[in-house]
Amino acid sequence: GENVEQHPSTLSVQEGDSAVIKCTYSDSASNYFPWYKQELGKRPQLIIDIRSNVGEKKDQRIAVTLNKTAKHFSLHITETQPEDSAVYFCAASSSNFNKFYFGSGTKLNVKP
Amino acid sequence: SQTIHQWPATLVQPVGSPLSLECTVEGTSNPNLYWYRQAAGRGLQLLFYSVGIGQISSEVPQNLSASRPQDRQFILSSKKLLLSDSGFYLCAWVRLRPDEKLFFGSGTQLSVL
Numbered sequence A: 001g002e003n004v005e006q007h008p009s010t011l012s013v014q015e016g017d018s019a020v021i022k023c024t025y026s027d028s029a030s031n032y033f034p035w036y037k038q039e040l041g042k043r044p045q046l047i048i049d050i051r052s053n054v055g056e057k058k059d060q061r062i063a064v065t066l067n068k069t070a071k072h073f074s075l076h077i078t079e080t081q082p083e084d085s086a087v088y089f090c091a092a093s094s095s096n097f098n099k100f101y102f103g104s105g106t107k108l109n110v111k112p
Numbered sequence B: 001s002q003t004i005h006q007w008p009a010t011l012v013q014p015v016g017s018p019l020s021l022e023c024t025v026e027g028t029s030n031p032n033l034y035w036y037r038q039a040a041g042r043g044l045q046l047l048f049y050s051v052g053i054g055q056i057s058s059e060v061p062q063n064l065s066a067s068r069p070q071d072r073q074f075i076l077s078s079k080k081l082l083l084s085d086s087g088f089y090l091c092a093w094v095r096l097r098p099d100e101k102l103f104f105g106s107g108t109q110l111s112v113l
Helices: none
Strands: A004-007 A011-013 A019-025 A034-038 A043-051 A056-061 A062-067 A072-077 A084-091 A099-100 A107-111 B005-007 B010-013 B019-026 B033-040 B047-054 B053-057 B065-070 B073-078 B087-095 B099-103 B106-112
Touching: A004 A084, A004 B106, A011 A019, A019 A062, A019 A084, A019 A107, A034 A062, A043 A056, A043 A062, A043 B099, A099 B047, B005 B087, B010 B019, B019 B033, B019 B087, B019 B106, B047 B065, B047 B073, B053 B065, B073 B087
Parallel strands: A011 A107, B010 B106
Antiparallel strands: A004 A019, A019 A072, A034 A043, A034 A084, A056 A062, A062 A072, A084 A099, A084 A107, B005 B019, B019 B073, B033 B047, B033 B087, B047 B053, B065 B073, B087 B099, B087 B106
């Protein structure tokens, strides 16, 4: 099955700086790559996603890039704010049965 | 509107007791449904997924089972809970229209003591 690896496991940045989280995947058939934000004790919330027919997608301070050849994708958060502090998960979806496999998560801490 | 309901929110059970967690989806038909487990401070592990009534696929061998008795109902069960079954259980579904996206229920925090 699919294997998704995510780095770093923890990331600490100063408010206003940028944060980058990277993921790699193994299954070349994966074609959909969402990112989720999870606050403590809450459900993961979808924040942005990208499909294999595009290389980059942006939504305000958040952007995601995809390199299908290298099988890696990244989340970029600019002008970080304390409320961005959370655990972020990347995921990859296989083309069969819509299964989603998740990375191990990145705990982002934005220091005011 | 399309929504997902999961209950209970928290559950404390003794070792060896049975388990039943329920998840229902509204506003859609024949959704793909999933059960994920998240150990404390860890990632999301796919336990089961279902593409239709009575169709269950298990991702990892474990002390749990799943059933889908109705189109929009997904149940996670155990006959005898183990300490290692503790965790945050999340039901999820895939919205296909207007585009494919995975959404989670509010989760059940299970503590096995």
